Amino acid sequence: xxxxxxxxxxxxxxxxxxxxxxxxxxxxxxxxxxxxxxxxxxxxxxxxxxxxxxxxxxxxxxxxxxxxxxxxxxxxxxxxxxxxxxxxxxxxxxxxxxxxxxxxxxxxxxxxxxxxxxxxxxxxxxxxxxxxxxxxxxxxxxxxxxxxxxxxxxxxxxxxxxxxxxxxxxxxxxxxxxxxxxxxxxxxxxxxxxxxxxxxxxxxxxxxxxxxxxxxxxxxxxxxxxxxxxxxxxxxxxxxxxxxxxxxxxxxxxxxxxxxxxxxxxxxxxxxxxxxxxxxxxxxxxxxxxxxxxxxxxxxxxxxxxxxxxxxxxxxxxxxxxxxxxxxxxxxxxxxxxxxxxxxxxxxxxxxxxxxxxxxxxxxxxxxxxxxxxxxxxxxxxxxxxxxxxxxxxxxx
Numbered sequence: 001x002x003x004x005x006x007x008x009x010x011x012x013x014x015x016x017x018x019x020x021x022x023x024x025x026x027x028x029x030x031x032x033x034x035x036x037x038x039x040x041x042x043x044x045x046x047x048x049x050x051x052x053x054x055x056x057x058x059x060x061x062x063x064x065x066x067x068x069x070x071x072x073x074x075x076x077x078x079x080x081x082x083x084x085x086x087x088x089x090x091x092x093x094x095x096x097x098x099x100x101x102x103x104x105x106x107x108x109x110x111x112x113x114x115x116x117x118x119x120x121x122x123x124x125x126x127x128x129x130x131x132x133x134x135x136x137x138x139x140x141x142x143x144x145x146x147x148x149x150x151x152x153x154x155x156x157x158x159x160x161x162x163x164x165x166x167x168x169x170x171x172x173x174x175x176x177x178x179x180x181x182x183x184x185x186x187x188x189x190x191x192x193x194x195x196x197x198x199x200x201x202x203x204x205x206x207x208x209x210x211x212x213x214x215x216x217x218x219x220x221x222x223x224x225x226x227x228x229x230x231x232x233x234x235x236x237x238x239x240x241x242x243x244x245x246x247x248x249x250x251x252x253x254x255x256x257x258x259x260x261x262x263x264x265x266x267x268x269x270x271x272x273x274x275x276x277x278x279x280x281x282x283x284x285x286x287x288x289x290x291x292x293x294x295x296x297x298x299x300x301x302x303x304x305x306x307x308x309x310x311x312x313x314x315x316x317x318x319x320x321x322x323x324x325x326x327x328x329x330x331x332x333x334x335x336x337x338x339x340x341x342x343x344x345x346x347x348x349x350x351x352x353x354x355x356x357x358x359x360x361x362x363x364x365x366x367x368x369x370x371x372x373x374x375x376x377x378x379x380x381x382x383x384x385x386x387x388x389x390x391x392x393x394x395x396x397x
Contacts (some may be wrong), residue, residue, distance in 0.1 A: 006107035006384050007040045008033060009128070011097070013070070013115025015045045016053035016063070019102050019275050019299050020219075021197075022112055027055045028200040032377050036059035042104060046070055046093060046115065064098045070115075084133040085114075094120045101126035108384065113169075122171035131174040134182065174383070179324040180300035191384060196299050196324075196378030199308055199368065206310030206365055209283050209357040212243045214347070215286035215311075217279060217302045218293070220251030220272070225292035225316065227253070228340055230260050231290070233270055240351050245270045246286065248279060283309035287357055289317035291322060294337065299324065307331060307368040312360030314346050324378045331364035 012026050026043065033039035034309040035058050043057075048065035057063065070089045077085060092117060095170045101109060101124055109128045111117050112135060120202040121130050152221070166186075169175055177183050183194055224243045226247060234244055247257075254272065261270050277281060283289070289306035291313065303313055307325075313332030316339075326334045333346040350357050369375075 005037070007105070008384070009042045009101065009106040011044050011107045011111045011115070011117050011121075013046045013112070013117065015048040015051060015065070016043070016044065016055070016057065017048065017051035020350060022114060024055050024200060025135075025197050025301070025362055026112060027053070027057055027061075028198070029375070029377065030061045031058040031087050031330050032055075032373060033380075034058050037155045037377075037381065042099065042106070044100065063102055063359055066093065066100070068093050068096070083130065084207060087213075089121060090116045094124075098124045098126065101128065104190075105152055111172075113234050113344070118165065118168045122168075129173040130171075131176065132169060132172045134175065134177045135283065170216050176383075179320050181320040182224045185320070186368060195379050196371060197304075198373045199301075199303055199304055200373065201280065201369075202372055203280050203284065203309055205284055206308075207286060209312070209360060210354060212240075212351075213284060213286045214243065214288050214290055215244050215248070215282060215306070216290045216292065217248045217306075218300075220247075220249045220257060221254045221295050224249070224251075224253075225294045225318075226257055227260060228294070228316075228338070228343075229290055229292040229325070230257060230264065230266065232340050232344045232347065234264050234292060235341075236351070237266060237269060239348055243269065243271065243351055245290070245347060246282065247272045248274070248276055248282065249335065250275055279305070280309060283311060286311060288312045288314060288332075288347075288361075290347065291318075291342075292343070293318040293322075295319055300312065303318045304368055304371045307364035308371075310361040310365040312350060312357055312364055314350065316343065327363075327367070331367055 002190065006176055010026050010030060013024065016023060016027065029179045030041045030043055034041045042062040042064060043062045044066065045072060046066050046068045049067055056187060068089050103288060106132055108127045109121070109126070110133060113132045114135065118132070172195060174191055175189070176195050177186070178194070178196050180194060183192055186192060213292060216226065216229055218330060222264060229245070236243065257272060263265055283306050289303065290310045291303055293300070293316060297317050303315065303322065303325050313326050315326055315332065316321055316337045317334050318337055320335060326332045328334050335343045335346060
């Protein structure tokens with residue numbers, strides 16, 4: 001049993017300069033523990049390279065930037081060069097991280113499982129318990145392979161990598177997932193805990209759900225499905241040309257989406273905006289939230305943020321996350337994944353009933369309180385202070 005407040009280190013491969021959800025969630029938790037609870041908390045990155053943090057970090061949170069340069073030549077290397085570089089950089093990462101942790105002597109080291117530390121974290125000699133936070137579905141590599149190719153070789157490789165990832169996670173003392181759906185996919189392993197992400201901010205003002213404007217937020221990449229949403233909006237526009245769709249995000253699909261908007265004559269009603277640090281204002285100016293993702297979801301914070309602003313939700317039933325958040329017909333609609341026709345029907349249904357929008361929005365706001373920072377962090381603190389002896393149970397085959 002750990003006495004007093006345990007010393008916590010978060011491993012965040014990449015850097016704090018990214019405007020991503022995982023970066024924001026990690027920083028928010030670290031800030032809360034350091035500022036409000038008086039914990040000794042550190043964040044370790046690999047790629048900061050002198051760049052400023054996108055989200056504010058408390059002065060009480062210790063930052064350690066290893067600056068390995070894992071992705072300096074990303075996209076410029078041949079496959080062989082990439083493999084050699086990855087091996088070399090990962091070896092350097094292990095050496096530097098082991099030295100740092102031996103100096104810091106944390107009680108718990110938490111990997112965000114987004115980098116290569118899962119390959120070696122269990123072998124580090126600092127004496128801390130090794131936990132993992134899974135911010136994506138267990139089989140995300142298989143889902144990614146489907147995106148890139150239907151060929152059997154990439155899919156077999158993805159299956160092998162998924163199996164190896166699972167075996168490596170067996171060696172962790174704790175594995176924390178975000179949803180019940182994800183826990184079931186791991187066969188309800190005994191060393192697992194479910195703790196959803198918390199809202200970093202809880203707004204006082206909510207939407208009136210009266211403005212003829214819908215909102216969607218996320219990275220402009222294939223898996224987020226914004227092309228499906230634009231395809232849907234063709235049908236929506238034919239019936240309700242006075243409604244606008246505002247998309248906020250950035251990514252490699254941006255130009256393709258602009259082209260799709262132009263080809264379908266939707267320039268006056270579909271707008272793509274840069275990510276906003278004041279996104280809550282845009283939620284409050286909208287009347288419902290649309291989530292068209294294909295896959296690669298864990299617990300989509302944008303859905304919870306939208307709920308906190310009193311917005312009803314319309315989403316594809318993508319793995320994993322929306323099913324844990326949306327209660328069909330209560331705070332929104334959950335649509336069969338990829339069913340564009342039904343998605344357009346549900347959107348039109350909300351457009352045509354202000355009473356329904358307000359009723360669902362009110363329920364959504366009420367449900368969002370379950371994700372308040374105080375409630376979620378209380379669960380983390382309870383877990384920190386439990387008797388967390390190393391777990392030897394193996395994941396079921």
